[in-house]
Amino acid sequence: MSLSDTQVSLKHGAGGTAMTELIDAVFTATYGNDLATRDDSARIDIEGPVAFTTDSFVVDPIFFPGGDIGRLAVAGTVNDLLTIGAKPVALSASFIIEEGLPISDLLSIARSMALTAREANVRIVTGDTKVVPRGSADKVFITTSGIGTILLNGLSGAAAKPGDAIILTGSIGDHGAAVMLAREKLLDAESIESDTAPLVDIVLNLIRAGCKIHAMRDPTRGGIAASLNEIAKQSRVGIDLDGRALVVKPAVAAACEVLGIDPFYVANEGKMLIFVDPRDAERSLEIVKQSAYGAEAALVGWVNALHSGQVRLRTTIGTTRIVSPPTGELLPRIC
């Protein structure tokens, strides 16, 4: 780290030597050799068909229990590639930085991205750095895009079938609750950790084992309520959820109570909803549970042909209610 500055300033986004120094000291040094060519595009040797996705991350605060905006930006894009059956191969990372951001923060974020990328076995191969004057953005926004090799064809939110079992890889609401508590400085913020994680192992193990997966979605913004309603609508099927199988950690439940929100609508960043042929359900669940991030996985529901487009919950006390899609903003800047 040869930079004498301690804060990012406008010169670091100007395309000149100050920008090159920042990129060298923060990004090239951290990501390793993958960025080394210095051309405006990276060359990737990849077999088609290719999966391609993008997400912008504007989470506030940028550091929170269990993660930070960098880990989130890598895991979020990796998980989106996985949802269509692709093995993530390469990521781009574009930063919009508010003048004044401590360079130590930027370095922490870059290191977190590099670690998460290594964990997910992807390379960060290209990027961009823009700096805007104080007050034109809030600290730092990151947009990651990703490309991957599609290993399993036909996976889509429109491909769930009546009879499919629905596996959820763990508890719900952890990420959103952790960020909200950290932002509002409510309760003991450290008591809840974000679940932000790349789910490469879980998904690739299922694909390699030949499990007949029809659809996957990582339930981020809008929580499992949003993802399940989207798939019910896209696939024109009904979904029945088993309330007894859904796990909400006590601290998350307490936080949601305080914040007046339903954990069904709270973002997760390290969970996957997996729609699988019923004959492969038990085997798939066992495979998911073998991965670190899937240890608490459960079979949480079934797809039916009856109430098309609707998600219904059988509650723990035996009643049934409709889980409607979220409409408006519950938790701004959660991811």
Next chain:
Amino acid sequence: MSLSDTQVSLKHGAGGTAMTELIDAVFTATYGNDLATRDDSARIDIEGPVAFTTDSFVVDPIFFPGGDIGRLAVAGTVNDLLTIGAKPVALSASFIIEEGLPISDLLSIARSMALTAREANVRIVTGDTKVVPRGSADKVFITTSGIGTILLNGLSGAAAKPGDAIILTGSIGDHGAAVMLAREKLLDAESIESDTAPLVDIVLNLIRAGCKIHAMRDPTRGGIAASLNEIAKQSRVGIDLDGRALVVKPAVAAACEVLGIDPFYVANEGKMLIFVDPRDAERSLEIVKQSAYGAEAALVGWVNALHSGQVRLRTTIGTTRIVSPPTGELLPRIC
């Protein structure tokens, strides 16, 4: 357009039905069928090796003479793919929107992106929409990433060779001057137009004609001074520029005078620096001139083995001076 709202609000970034409505009315309606699957990743049938790039756009103002942030975001990423000899195939577009942005502005930007994409013969296949509270961002930032098929191998800023001719596809400084005048409301802002344009025809025609191109770069932030110095350094060569061959439009020259900046350091968004084997120089120049955006192209310099890493300018009055790389910020939020 079925939206009853006139402004983007936080609910439009929440992952619920309001977001789906916004995406349908603004993006799906405008981009055409390319976004239609509604999955978190797009599937692209592409042959490897693949070029991959990303850029964030934070230009202020978002509408300026000759273009807008949408046209800029498409052209910029398309041109970056071209620089390594790739035919652009697909783009992603991720929006960070400040609460309160008029939806009519967002629609104008999306239409401009769709038109520019059509002009460049690429599809916008995936995207993301985040909304942040008022004051956390300024109007709208767009990050585009792109993938393309590499048609010509070995193109790199590190591959320029002594003897290479340098073709510049037109006048310099137009984009930066147009944006600065529009922002500062100086002079008659309408007198200068940004050159923002996708340069697909120029580059693909050269490749198809078999011209021996060694390096290309679109001289954006930091202007031709930044790009030429980068290539001189990467390729360990010297560069001699012919001041008589460089075109600065009178209105741009006047604007740079008022703003106290040198047009060599001002961003272009529709120009390409092309380093080509000297035996192909004349033929390449003729090919470039046949494209609409290359009509004013000229041979502006030569690569040598003498003053490695240095760019020298032979001025119109016959003196020689060093064109140093830009250091800090000249024009914030120019792209």
